[in-house]
Amino acid sequence: MSLSIQGRTAIVTGAGHGIGRAIADHFVSLGANVMFADWDETALQVGLAQHDPDSGPVRWFSGDLSQRLTLANLLSATLDAFDRVDILVNAHRLVRETDPLEPDSEAVEEMLRHNVMGPLRLSQIVARRMIRQATDEHDPVQAGAIVNLTTLAGARPDPARMGYSIACAAQEQATRNLALVLAPRRIRVNAVRFGSVMSHELKQSLKADADLRARMLAGTPLGRIAGPDELTEVVHYLVSEGARFVTGQVLTVDGGRSLVDGVTGTVRKGLVP
Template identity: 30%
Template sequence: MSRQQGSERSFVVTGGARGIGAAIAARLTQDGHVVVIDTADTLGDSARPSTELVTGDAGDPAIASSAAEQAESVAPLAGWVNNAAIFRDASLTTATAADILALIDANLRLAVTGCHTAVGHFTHRDRPGAIVNVSSHQAQRPVRGALPYATAKAAIEGLTRAVAVDHGPNGIRTNAVALGAIATARLDEYRSTHPEVDAQLAELQPLGQAGTADEVATVVAFLLSGAAAFINGAILPVDGGRSVNGPDPEAAARPR
């Protein structure tokens, strides 16, 4: 891709070739140039003229640094989105402690590496910037069987607050979005064998349905924008009210 200084800002999105990450990358092209880090060989759903791909592990500091430099070569890097994640269930009775720790590390490493790279890039240039970490409602309310994922997401929310406190004085804002059920190919695959999932989601998420990847992308773009200039260290639920819903066996008997 030819290097032109036409964009005012650039962004890095990890795990941005498909799903929620692709929607985030596509939305951010409205605000500048986007570099996606993904293990995929092609951009897939996020293919846009102002998007380019760095293929590799977002948890690898060399890959992350390369993406930051690619973004900077087009326009000043202004925002970083740690979206990449690994979904693999394990429990204390079916896996070894070492295996569980490896799964936790696999997810946490992605966010730590991204934050480390972004903060280093911004501070080296004495520039403000913004980071958004993608978390989950499971950080506060785990789903049975997803212990490594829930543990990693809880740690990522702690990381978000700590980076906000440590580097807020440098003008670096760090926030997170905690997602509920979002309509993606992964949910569609689950729905094909569990047709009851839509009714269950309607009970869990007070708005009555799964969210969309575009709705998540809109919130992420807001947190990276100047409109969120005084928001730092926040964990913003994007879950249709799932995190505040208190299921109760007597609820059905109450009038609505």
């Protein structure tokens, strides 16, 4: 089984912080050409100080990834730098609290714009490029790979973050639909649904809620919070030829947290002693 992505070109959104940054750095370490994309230009510049953006396989792009023109410019910048794109990881996420009974709030629309429509549109234009590239190649297995990052919020109601919860569920369904459409073109589309992983957003939540860590550990059968690198390895597998027969799947990486009853906080009978 080959996990090599050496020489491949990847776009990773949300690469200024946390999980997106960890994925992009990991791809660089594996010899891939990587476009780091994020809205936070300062974070990109600071984070990429360890890389050489002028002579190495690394470039960065800053902008509002919910806007059509920005997405088109991101793809153009990638093609200008590397002449192709083989991998897309949609790791950019926006999390906001939502009043579930406030019809005039734009929070739900904001969550859908950033977490669903942005990744979906970027996937569409990148996939079209992958299809054009494939006409000049002879790889019968894989013309490209797309991975969307989502969370357990898509599988469980979360009234305090209703917009984000709806967006995560929608992104998972978009993953399945694109996988069906693109399978004949040899482009695979999968998602990773994570829970107990130390993301940038989780770090902020832990600072704001002193009891959150204890609750998470109690509700995670493996008894710990994973580092971003443990999610990175899963994404690496999904974009490699090792996963060449895997598409349309939502792979859960949460230390068993999805096995736990979200209401009572207890492990469901029969799963864990």
